[in-house]
Amino acid sequence: ARPAGRMAxxxxxxxxxxxxxxxxxxxxxxxxxRLELPDGGARPSVAQFKQLVVSxxxxxxxxxxxALPVDVLTYEEKTLSAILRVVSSGLVKLWSALTLLGFYQxxxxxxxxxxxxxxxxxxxxxxxxxxxxxxW
Amino acid sequence: xxxxxxxxxxxxxxxxxxxxxxIEDRAVGLAVRDAVGRVHGDxxxxxxxxxxxxxxxxxxxxxxxxxxxxxxxxxxCSALPFVRQLESRNQRYPCSxxxxxxxxxxRTCQKFLIQYNxxxxxxxxxxxxNEEERRCVQKSLLSCSLTEEQSQxxxxxxxDGPE
Numbered sequence: 001a002r003p004a005g006r007m008a009x010x011x012x013x014x015x016x017x018x019x020x021x022x023x024x025x026x027x028x029x030x031x032x033x034r035l036e037l038p039d040g041g042a043r044p045s046v047a048q049f050k051q052l053v054v055s056x057x058x059x060x061x062x063x064x065x066x067a068l069p070v071d072v073l074t075y076e077e078k079t080l081s082a083i084l085r086v087v088s089s090g091l092v093k094l095w096s097a098l099t100l101l102g103f104y105q106x107x108x109x110x111x112x113x114x115x116x117x118x119x120x121x122x123x124x125x126x127x128x129x130x131x132x133x134x135x136w
Numbered sequence: 137x138x139x140x141x142x143x144x145x146x147x148x149x150x151x152x153x154x155x156x157x158x159i160e161d162r163a164v165g166l167a168v169r170d171a172v173g174r175v176h177g178d179x180x181x182x183x184x185x186x187x188x189x190x191x192x193x194x195x196x197x198x199x200x201x202x203x204x205x206x207x208x209x210x211x212x213c214s215a216l217p218f219v220r221q222l223e224s225r226n227q228r229y230p231c232s233x234x235x236x237x238x239x240x241x242x243r244t245c246q247k248f249l250i251q252y253n254x255x256x257x258x259x260x261x262x263x264x265x266n267e268e269e270r271r272c273v274q275k276s277l278l279s280c281s282l283t284e285e286q287s288q289x290x291x292x293x294x295x296d297g298p299e
Binding site for chain 2: 058059060061062064065096
């Protein structure tokens with residue numbers, strides 16, 4: 001899906017959604033996500049971010065969900081955006097868990113899933129390849 | 137059979153004989169649902185809770201019959217090994233659940249249970265230490281059978297009242 005450009009501060013545009021179906025089954029899916037903390041406060045470090053993702057999975061999908069191999073490939077603390085990688089069979093569990101997460105350290109939060117792709121090539125920042133070591 | 141259910145037959149195994157007094161529907165139901173919640177989270181718990189109930193139990197043999205939807209019986213069965221204890225009236229005892237059989241109707245589970253109990257009695261017979269026990273066990277063995285009742289209409293198949 002094409003990103004809808006940098007989100008303007010003024011008013012988020014109506015969500016444009018584009019879906020392309022790739023026939024060949026991919027091993028991993030990549031999600032570009034952004035964490036929103038409307039009430040401000042301390043930003044999570046990359047370890048805390050990963051912990052948050054795992055705890056979201058644990059809440060919605062239990063120990064089985066928490067054991068899903070999810071990797072944080074990139075993380076930007078300033079903007080709270082990250083690229084996550086998950087085994088394709090776990091995409092639905094991860095996406096649903098992120099969607100339903102409402103609180104981080106007793107503060108309201110929301111995960112915005114901006115893009116989902118089965119193939120990381122040509123999309124990750126140039127110095128991160130799909131086989132690179134994970135950040136966390 | 138639009139709303140199919142699955143009936144899971146299991147037995148409670150415990151080293152502590154006092155665990156028997158905790159084998160009651162509320163305690164077992166809570167323990168199973170707690171295990172499903174831990175292993176499969178809110179989603180799994182909600183899925184399995186639809187039409188979930190403890191249909192039958194026998195505290196003397198530790199046999200428990202659970203019912204759930206066909207769509208979620210795998211979630212239920214995979215969580216049963218994670219039941220660690222039964223709690224009732226502020227008493228808790230460690231135990232585990234062995235799955236014996238999964239069937240589509242109560243009748244198939246009942247047939248299986250009769251065969252299973254017969255085999256258990258045979259094993260008990262082999263391990264009898266005195267003549268008195270031997271005679272008791274033999275009497276029980278000879279009286280095992282499934283008696284056909286006249287009124288079969290209210291029998292399982294699709295047990296889907298609002299629950």
